[in-house]
Amino acid sequence: MREKILCPVCQVSFLLREEKKDGDEVICPVCGAVLIMRMDEEKRHLERPPDMDPEEEIRRRMDNFAKLRTYHFNQMKNPLIEGLLAKRERFGDFYCPCKIDHVQENVCPCLETRMGSVEQNGKCHCGLFWKEPPKNGEK
Numbered sequence: 001m002r003e004k005i006l007c008p009v010c011q012v013s014f015l016l017r018e019e020k021k022d023g024d025e026v027i028c029p030v031c032g033a034v035l036i037m038r039m040d041e042e043k044r045h046l047e048r049p050p051d052m053d054p055e056e057e058i059r060r061r062m063d064n065f066a067k068l069r070t071y072h073f074n075q076m077k078n079p080l081i082e083g084l085l086a087k088r089e090r091f092g093d094f095y096c097p098c099k100i101d102h103v104q105e106n107v108c109p110c111l112e113t114r115m116g117s118v119e120q121n122g123k124c125h126c127g128l129f130w131k132e133p134p135k136n137g138e139k
């Protein structure tokens with residue numbers, strides 16, 4: 001069964017590369033989100049891992065995304081993770097700590113970043129993802 005399935009994080013539908021069963025982990029090839037396959041009768045869908053520690057969830061997501069795009073991190077990674085965790089705690093999701101609006105398109109990795117802002121500017125809006133390995137001290 002080769003059909004597209006919706007990522008609940010970036011809202012993009014993608015084709016599953018291999019057959020998955022209920023409870024299997026799936027990595028979104030668009031945003032890197034760690035997801036769990038759910039089968040309810042005939043319908044299948046993906047959900048965010050309900051029992052995963054938030055820090056593990058966002059770290060794995062950003063590491064997957066960086067790997068998918070061959071991006072790099074600098075020393076701001078940990079402070080930005082703190083910011084993302086604070087946003088999740090306060091507003092319910094991993095909204096970009098450098099953006100004001102708590103909307104779906106600002107959930108990390110944000111839409112702007114997924115659309116190629118790193119290729120254009122060398123880094124994402126808040127300097128989490130970098131095109132080239134950053135030199136010492138660069139923010």
Ligand SMILES: [Zn+2]
Nearest residue numbers: 007010028031
């Ligand atoms: Zn996604």
